[in-house]
Amino acid sequence: VNFSSLVARVSGGGSTTWDIHFEALRRIREGKVTIMLTVGDPDQLAPVRIVEETVAALRSNHKGYSPIAGIASVRSAIAERIERRTGHSCRAENIIVVPGAQAGLYCVVQCLAESGDEVIVAEPIYATYDGVIGASGAVMINVPLLPERAYHPDIESIENAITPRTRVIWINSPHNPTGAVLDRDELMKIAEICERHDLWLLSDEVYEDLAYARPHSSVWSLPNMAERAVLVSSLSKTYAIPGYRFGWVAGPEILIKHIQSLLLCMSYGSPPFIQEGVLPALREDLPEMFELRNTYRRRATIMSGVLRSAHRCTVAEPEGGMFLFLDARDTGLDSWTFARMLLEQESVAVLPSDAFGPSASGHLRISLTAPESELLEAARRIVQFTRRLSAGGL
Numbered sequence: 001v002n003f004s005s006l007v008a009r010v011s012g013g014g015s016t017t018w019d020i021h022f023e024a025l026r027r028i029r030e031g032k033v034t035i036m037l038t039v040g041d042p043d044q045l046a047p048v049r050i051v052e053e054t055v056a057a058l059r060s061n062h063k064g065y066s067p068i069a070g071i072a073s074v075r076s077a078i079a080e081r082i083e084r085r086t087g088h089s090c091r092a093e094n095i096i097v098v099p100g101a102q103a104g105l106y107c108v109v110q111c112l113a114e115s116g117d118e119v120i121v122a123e124p125i126y127a128t129y130d131g132v133i134g135a136s137g138a139v140m141i142n143v144p145l146l147p148e149r150a151y152h153p154d155i156e157s158i159e160n161a162i163t164p165r166t167r168v169i170w171i172n173s174p175h176n177p178t179g180a181v182l183d184r185d186e187l188m189k190i191a192e193i194c195e196r197h198d199l200w201l202l203s204d205e206v207y208e209d210l211a212y213a214r215p216h217s218s219v220w221s222l223p224n225m226a227e228r229a230v231l232v233s234s235l236s237k238t239y240a241i242p243g244y245r246f247g248w249v250a251g252p253e254i255l256i257k258h259i260q261s262l263l264l265c266m267s268y269g270s271p272p273f274i275q276e277g278v279l280p281a282l283r284e285d286l287p288e289m290f291e292l293r294n295t296y297r298r299r300a301t302i303m304s305g306v307l308r309s310a311h312r313c314t315v316a317e318p319e320g321g322m323f324l325f326l327d328a329r330d331t332g333l334d335s336w337t338f339a340r341m342l343l344e345q346e347s348v349a350v351l352p353s354d355a356f357g358p359s360a361s362g363h364l365r366i367s368l369t370a371p372e373s374e375l376l377e378a379a380r381r382i383v384q385f386t387r388r389l390s391a392g393g394l
């Protein structure tokens with residue numbers, strides 16, 4: 001028996017990235033206490049109102065199929081939220097509910113690109129982008145995000161990467177893994193490129209409420225982009241509910257109709273009790289979101305402060321998001337070896353970033369999803385590890 005070529009295309013390049021994570025989980029099962037800073041899975045509780053609304057919906061027996069594109073009141077609430085935040089008109093017809101931003105990105109790329117096409121993404125990328133683009137048959141074209149530019153894109157190199165086969169420019173701000181937050185001027189310039197070359201602009205805004213250095217600028221707030229801007233987001237990160245698998249795509253009505261046809265084949269809609277459960281957070285920003293933002297901002301400042309003493313490493317305070325991006329290239333170790341030795345010697349698990357793209361080689365992604373005391377202990381151990389490393393004592 002044979003498999004289709006899809007199986008290789010979706011597996012992407014990031015598969016070995018998670019080996020350290022699984023190794024750390026194995027150690028924990030064996031009883032070895034390990035600080036886990038690998039996955040971006042928020043450690044906070046779900047907001048009480050969301051839990052209560054979800055339970056109430058279940059108790060009311062809301063367990064049937066929901067409309068494929070989402071319950072009407074939920075689509076309207078998302079549209080109003082976007083309009084409130086961006087000042088630009090958004091209607092329920094511009095919205096489709098999807099099982100998390102991840103599924104949203106998958107659906108969008110399936111509808112916009114195919115074999116023979118090119119999708120431009122700045123790298124380092126979030127690990128799944130490779131597989132999402134691969135699944136469509138299109139080719140990912142990378143432009144580098146460099147530490148010298150605080151991991152902000154060089155707009156000229158984006159334009160230079162365009163060929164007759166380019167269909168989409170895909171951006172992510174606040175950015176995983178680097179934490180860079182695009183400013184409005186950069187966003188406008190990328191939008192102008194899309195207009196000039198008749199391209200889609202796909203924007204992954206899953207960390208939209210975790211921007212610290214400057215306010216988040218949404219693709220939906222741009223002028224003249226109604227035909228070609230696609231926004232994907234979710235409540236996974238900013239309400240600490242990734243397991244809810246609740247996200248959305250906002251885009252031109254015709255694209256939403258195409259995604260609806262795709263979801264009809266794929267998932268036949270999202271669970272109604274999940275959609276009803278999150279309604280309060282769509283209608284207004286709940287206090288937990290502000291708390292969560294303050295928490296991650298504080299954790300980022302504190303931990304990057306300690307890690308500045310790590311030998312032969314550099315770390316910048318992130319502009320947004322829930323990760324630190326540690327540049328360990330001067331240690332002489334590749335990121336995989338660094339992460340493995342750190343796990344073995346200091347029982348701290350962080351993610352080697354080589355698979356996120358060539359610009360991420362020699363870097364480590366440190367997730368801030370643990371209480372402050374644990375993060376401080378991890379930072380102390382990383383500093384200790386790098387000291388031993390540079391003294392040649394390893």
Ligand SMILES: Cc1ncc(COP(=O)(O)O)c(C=O)c1O
Pocket residue numbers: 040099100101102103126172175176204206233234235236237242246247
């Ligand atoms: C940049 C980025 N996009 C999308 C996702 C997926 O989010 P969701 O849980 O809403 O599917 C993640 C999750 O880590 C992410 O980091």
